[in-house]
Amino acid sequence: MISTIHGQITAVIFACLIIAFVIGSTLEAWVRDEYSAPDLEGMSARISAIASVLATATSEERSSVLAAANRGGQRFVLRPLSYFDDFTTTSPDEPFIQVVIDRLLPPEDRPIPFGGWRTFVGGKRVLAAKIDDETLLVMELLPESFLRNDALRFGSNYLVATVTLIILFSMFAVWAITRPLRRIASAAMKADISLGAAPFEERGSVEIVTLARALNGMQRRISTMVEARTRMLRGISHDLRTPLTRLRLRAERVNENEVREALLTDVERIDRLLKESLSYLRDNHQSEAFQRADLGSILQTVCNEFADMGHEITYRGPSRLVASFKPLAITRAVTNLCDNATKFGRRVQVELRAAAGEAIIDVSDDGPGIPAEHRTRVLEPFFKANPARGGPDTGFGLGLSIVAEIVQSHHGKLELKDRDPQGLTARLVIPQEQSAADLS
Numbered sequence: 001m002i003s004t005i006h007g008q009i010t011a012v013i014f015a016c017l018i019i020a021f022v023i024g025s026t027l028e029a030w031v032r033d034e035y036s037a038p039d040l041e042g043m044s045a046r047i048s049a050i051a052s053v054l055a056t057a058t059s060e061e062r063s064s065v066l067a068a069a070n071r072g073g074q075r076f077v078l079r080p081l082s083y084f085d086d087f088t089t090t091s092p093d094e095p096f097i098q099v100v101i102d103r104l105l106p107p108e109d110r111p112i113p114f115g116g117w118r119t120f121v122g123g124k125r126v127l128a129a130k131i132d133d134e135t136l137l138v139m140e141l142l143p144e145s146f147l148r149n150d151a152l153r154f155g156s157n158y159l160v161a162t163v164t165l166i167i168l169f170s171m172f173a174v175w176a177i178t179r180p181l182r183r184i185a186s187a188a189m190k191a192d193i194s195l196g197a198a199p200f201e202e203r204g205s206v207e208i209v210t211l212a213r214a215l216n217g218m219q220r221r222i223s224t225m226v227e228a229r230t231r232m233l234r235g236i237s238h239d240l241r242t243p244l245t246r247l248r249l250r251a252e253r254v255n256e257n258e259v260r261e262a263l264l265t266d267v268e269r270i271d272r273l274l275k276e277s278l279s280y281l282r283d284n285h286q287s288e289a290f291q292r293a294d295l296g297s298i299l300q301t302v303c304n305e306f307a308d309m310g311h312e313i314t315y316r317g318p319s320r321l322v323a324s325f326k327p328l329a330i331t332r333a334v335t336n337l338c339d340n341a342t343k344f345g346r347r348v349q350v351e352l353r354a355a356a357g358e359a360i361i362d363v364s365d366d367g368p369g370i371p372a373e374h375r376t377r378v379l380e381p382f383f384k385a386n387p388a389r390g391g392p393d394t395g396f397g398l399g400l401s402i403v404a405e406i407v408q409s410h411h412g413k414l415e416l417k418d419r420d421p422q423g424l425t426a427r428l429v430i431p432q433e434q435s436a437a438d439l440s
Helices: 005-036 040-055 058-073 079-086 098-106 148-188 206-252 259-281 296-306 329-345 397-409
Strands: 077-082 128-129 136-140 291-294 312-315 322-325 348-353 358-365 413-418 424-431
Touching: 005 148, 040 058, 040 128, 040 136, 058 077, 058 397, 077 079, 077 259, 077 397, 079 136, 098 358, 128 329, 148 206, 206 259, 206 397, 291 296, 296 348, 296 358, 312 329, 322 329, 322 424, 329 348, 329 358, 329 397, 329 424, 397 424
Parallel strands: 312 348
Antiparallel strands: 077 136, 128 136, 291 322, 348 358, 358 424, 413 424
């Protein structure tokens, strides 16, 4: 089997030539058998042959030759050479298709009639041949329909070749190029940085396999680099916990209350930031499997937990909504959004609804909101939109980054919108049903 696109294109062209030759010849023979019209080139050869005989004949012999020639239902007449002045090269009665054929495929066979292939007298097509310096032999009453050998031969071959090329190259493009590229594009949209099975299927032509192999290698290198940096950050964050614990113990033994409270506050803040960093570095949502679960129940549980801590938070939506998603990941995403909302707002509302096969989760607060110019960057790790939603309890700016990654792993989208009259609405949109590849 030819494995390169160059070889496959060559094979397609070669197959097209064979098909065009076989089918074109068959089509030409069928037209000749089906339509018994005379051909223009043959009539030109006949009038040229008769003119050559008349050129050497006497006046009596010319009458006999013309009488014999006219027995075939055609009309050959002798005209003076000045009759050529009445010739025209166009006719208002000529079919448009005949004009197109004559323009695109002029006859190339010999002999060429006197005055050319397109000669008309009184709107009727004629063929002429010169007998001598004074006489023309004119073939009048040409049949209304006649064939063109060259147009029929080339036309049938061009038609078959064009149709065959279109069909074969369309099939080839879908089979060898379009379908593999769509498969690679689909795999690229679902790929992540986790080390796992190669996301790009290595099959097809040599070029497609090379591309898939290069993308798989790039994915492995990126995953290895990210994993190495993640391990380093995890180690640093973990190693800091021990001296941080010693600092807390020493701070508690400080006699001055004001200094002790300040030190413990700083220690708690550092501890909270370390926990946030470790939470971000955990990528459990990447390895968690999709499963059918009750999304409404999960959201109500999250709201109840925040309400038990004294926050004013309400749930609005169906009590039960079954969908395919990662329960722990979605719980973490909604928890992060609710945590942000309770930090910067007094009243929080969580709303769930389904529309067009998608589950839509809105987490709204009445806080200061996020400026429009920062709504893209707040999804980046470690970015904080100060001072709009700042404060002493702000972290590293990882909460929304985690939410964005979780939504991306669900092939959904995260939107940040203004809330009327004030506040922010974080909208999560995820498909209610995932593909078979995701569920497997």
